[in-house]
Structures are given as structure tokens and as C-alpha cells.
Amino acid sequence: MLRSLRTAALGLSAQQLNIDTISNNLSNVNTTGYKKNNVEFQDLLYETINAGNSESRNGNVKPSELQIGLGNKPVSTFRSFSQGAIQETNNPLDVAIEGKGFFRIQQTDGTFAYSRDGAFRVTADGSLVTANGLPVYPEISIPNEASAIKIGIDGVVTVVYAGDPNPEEVGQLELVNFMNPAGLRAIGSNLYLETEASGDPIFGLPGEDGLGNINQGYLEKSNVDIVEEMISLIVAQRAYEINSKAISTSDEILQMTNNLKR
Helix, strand or coil: CHHHHHHHHHHHHHHHHHHHHHHHHHHHCCCCCCCCCCEEEEECCCCCCCCCCCCCCCCCCCCCCCCCCCCCCCEEEEEECCCEEEECCCCCEEEEECCEEEEEEEECCCEEEECCEECCCEEECCCCCCCCCEEECCCCCCCCEEEEEEECCCCCCEEEEEEEEEEEEEECCCCEEECHHHHHHEEEEEEEECCCCCCEEEEECCCCCEEEEEEEEEEEECCCCHHHHHHHHHHHHHHHHHHHHHHHHHHHHHHHHCCCCC
């Protein structure tokens, strides 16, 4: 009976972690470029009480073993990098990646992070940066005299000056891909870091080598499906309740067993 208490307690912990992850997904339903997360579980080792190859009293070999499970454990969180909906903003500094790839962002310590968030801004000196002020790499500088900014699907950034119809190229947006994007480590602020699991970054230009295209005046929204997350939340709640009930039932049976001595 103590086995059932431990197993149900593990079930409570697992469903609590599941609910925490679902809650985070729902809270980021409006976060630009957010990718939903799911917890992956595995069952624990089984206690083999009776091996299946043992012979019964009549000499026949039993067709299956007698095993009892010992609960489950979380092993990883899997982030889905499926395409989110593309929403028009009409802001020339907003760009969305349609397809695979990440923007390369230079952090304050000089290292690089990666993001699907294309809500860029221009600083006082004309540098193209994220909403948090981190520069996009390779660095792109927009001249103060520019009257219009054009970003092509190939990532080429051009500007137009008043009275001059000829555009001038001022930079090139590059994209980065990974063999296993799910292995990236999220650090907040819509940024990811490469890890051994993700593999080394693969650099390229938009529209080439399987990388996505750039859409100016659009943003990629979160890929969280509210209905799907709500269903998962209900399932997790029911699982939590039934594990709690299993603990109560096991405790009641233990009390009944203790009372048998009286």
C-alpha cells in the first residue's frame, strides 16, 4: 500500500509540472514569436514480482510476467517550432520569418542569442535593435535622412531619400538555423541560446538553403492553440484529482488495516 502512496504522489508532482507548463503557454499566447512547450514523461522502473518464464504448478510456462509500476518522471520539455500565424502590422520595422530560421541577436556581453521575434526598432544613432535594445547582427544602420525603409523577402535592407527615387542598400538580414531547434535553451525576452543538443548554428540568407523568407510589415504570433491548451489543462486537472483520490483511498485502507489489530 505504501507503493501506491509513492506512485500517486509522483503523479501529483507530474501533473503539477504539466499544469505549470500549460499555464506558461497560455500566458504567452500574445507573445511575438513564442513557441509552445510540452512536458515529456517516462514511466519508472517496474518491480517484477513473478517472471513470465517461470513454470506454473502444472508445468506450463506463464505467458506474461507479474509487474507493478512505480510511477513516472519528467524527462524533458519539448518546444514546438511550428509556424505561428503571420499578422499584418504595417510597421516597416516589423519583420516575420515565414519558414525556418532565427535572427541573430548580440547580447550585452558580446555573445549571441537567437530569436523569432522580428519587432525591431531604430535607436537614436540609427542602429537596428530589438525591443530591449539589443543589436541585430550583422549590424544594420539606418541613415537619419532616410524617408522610407524597405526590407525584401531576401533580407536586403534598402532606404529611400526624399527627392531621390533610387534606393540605397544599407544592410542584409541573415538567418540562422539549427539541426535540432528543440534543443535550444530559452532565456526569456524571446531569446534562445545554442546548446550541445541544438547543434552548431547554420548561417544563411533568407530564402536559401531551406531558410524562410522575410515579410516586412508583419509579425509572427505565438503558435499556442488556446483550445488545445484548455483541453490539456482539463485533462491534467482530472489526472491530478484522481491521483489525489488514490492517495486518500490508500490512506483509508492503511487505517482499516491498522484497526484490524484492535
